[in-house]
Amino acid sequence: MSHRDGIAIMLLNAPRKNVVRLARAGAVFLVAALVICAAATPSLSEGGLAPHLSTNPGPANTLGGQSSADYWRQIRQGQSFTLVNPQMGPPVLVQSEGQDWRIFRNETIKRYGGYLILAMLAATILFAALRGRVRIEGGRSGRTIPRFSQTERTIHWFVAAVFIMLGVSGLVLLFGRTILVPVIGKTAHGALASAMLQGHNLLGPLFIIGILAMAVVYFKDNLPRSADIAWFFKGGPLFKWHVPSWKYNAGEKIWFWSAVIGGIALSGSGILMEFPWLAQNLQQLQLATIVHGIAATIVIGFAVGHIYLGTIGVEGALEGMTQGQVDENWAQEHHHLWADAASDGPSAASETAPAE
Numbered sequence: 001m002s003h004r005d006g007i008a009i010m011l012l013n014a015p016r017k018n019v020v021r022l023a024r025a026g027a028v029f030l031v032a033a034l035v036i037c038a039a040a041t042p043s044l045s046e047g048g049l050a051p052h053l054s055t056n057p058g059p060a061n062t063l064g065g066q067s068s069a070d071y072w073r074q075i076r077q078g079q080s081f082t083l084v085n086p087q088m089g090p091p092v093l094v095q096s097e098g099q100d101w102r103i104f105r106n107e108t109i110k111r112y113g114g115y116l117i118l119a120m121l122a123a124t125i126l127f128a129a130l131r132g133r134v135r136i137e138g139g140r141s142g143r144t145i146p147r148f149s150q151t152e153r154t155i156h157w158f159v160a161a162v163f164i165m166l167g168v169s170g171l172v173l174l175f176g177r178t179i180l181v182p183v184i185g186k187t188a189h190g191a192l193a194s195a196m197l198q199g200h201n202l203l204g205p206l207f208i209i210g211i212l213a214m215a216v217v218y219f220k221d222n223l224p225r226s227a228d229i230a231w232f233f234k235g236g237p238l239f240k241w242h243v244p245s246w247k248y249n250a251g252e253k254i255w256f257w258s259a260v261i262g263g264i265a266l267s268g269s270g271i272l273m274e275f276p277w278l279a280q281n282l283q284q285l286q287l288a289t290i291v292h293g294i295a296a297t298i299v300i301g302f303a304v305g306h307i308y309l310g311t312i313g314v315e316g317a318l319e320g321m322t323q324g325q326v327d328e329n330w331a332q333e334h335h336h337l338w339a340d341a342a343s344d345g346p347s348a349a350s351e352t353a354p355a356e
Ligand code: HEM
Pocket: 147, 156, 159, 160, 161, 163, 164, 214, 218, 222, 247, 248, 252, 253, 254, 255, 256, 259, 303, 306, 307, 309, 310, 311, 317, 318, 319, 320, 321
C-alpha cells in the first residue's frame, strides 16, 4: 500500500472513527444527564426536605404525572415523606393519614354531623307536636322571684349571640359546598365562605372568653344531685306531672356540661387551627379539625333543643333570662326545690341549698 493509499484509507476511515467517538461521547453525556436529572429531581425525600419537585403539580398539590408508584405504596404502608416545591410554598408532609383524614373530615363528619343536627331538629319538632307548649298550669301568680343576676344574663346572651354567629358561619364552611353551591353558584359561595371564615376566626376568641366565664358562673348550680336521677326516671319534661328539681333540672345540666365540655374542645381545637404553628405536627392539626367538627355538630344539635325550650317551648322561661325574674308559679312547677329555698332568700336557693 502506497503512502497515498494509506492517507486515502485514513481519510475514508476518519468519519467512521468520528462517529464512534461522537457516539461514545453522546452515550456518556446521556448517562451523565440521566444521573444528574435523577439526582436533581427527586419528588419526595424520605424524612428530610427534597431540593426540588414537579413544577406542574397534580390535583390538590399532589405530584400529578411525576408521582412514583413506589413512593405512594410506601406512604400507604405508613411511611411519611416531606414534599418540597418552592413554587408550592412551605414543605408539605405527605402521609397516609392525610387521605384518611380527608375522607373522615369531608365525608364522615359532614354526613353524620348533618344527620345529628337533623335528628335533633326532628326530635324537637316531635316533642313540640306531642307535648305542645309547656304551660304554667296554675296560671301566672302575678308575683315574681329573682332567677338570674345581671352578670349571669349578660354572660348568657354574650355566649348565645357569639355561638349563633359561629354556628351559622361554621355550618356554611362545613356544608356550603354541598348545599349552597348548587343554589347560589360557585362565585357567590366563594365570596360568602371567605367572609364567613373571616368572621368565624374573629369571633372564636370571644367565644372562648364567654364559655369560660359561663363555666365559672353557672358551675355550682349544675353539679349533679340526687334529685336529677328521680327527674330522669320520672321522664323529665315528657309527661305533664312536675318532677321536683333544684335551680336546674337534669336536662339543663346535661346541656350545661355539653356546652362547656364541647365549648372547651371547640376552643382548644380552634386555637390550633387558627394558629397552626402551635401544633407540634400535622397529625395534631388533623385531629384538631376532626375534634372541632364533631364537637360543633354535637353542641349545635343540643342548642336546637335548648333554644326551642328557652323561647316558645316552655311558657315563662324566657323572662328569667331577659328580665331576671320568673313567675312564682312557674318556679314552683319547674324548680320546686329551688323555689322553696328561694323564698328563704336567693343564697339559700342557689348557693347553700341543703345536701340531699
Ligand atoms: C337564642 C338562643 C338562646 C336562648 C333563647 C336561650 C334561652 C335560655 C333560657 C330562657 C334559659 C333559662 C332557663 C331556666 O330558667 O331554667 C337559658 C339558660 C341557659 N342557657 Fe341559653 N339560650 C340560648 C342560647 C344559649 C347558648 C348558645 C348557650 C351555650 C352555648 C346557652 C347556655 C345556657 C345555659 C348554660 C343556661 C343555664 C342552664 C344551665 O346551666 O343548665 N344558651 N337559656
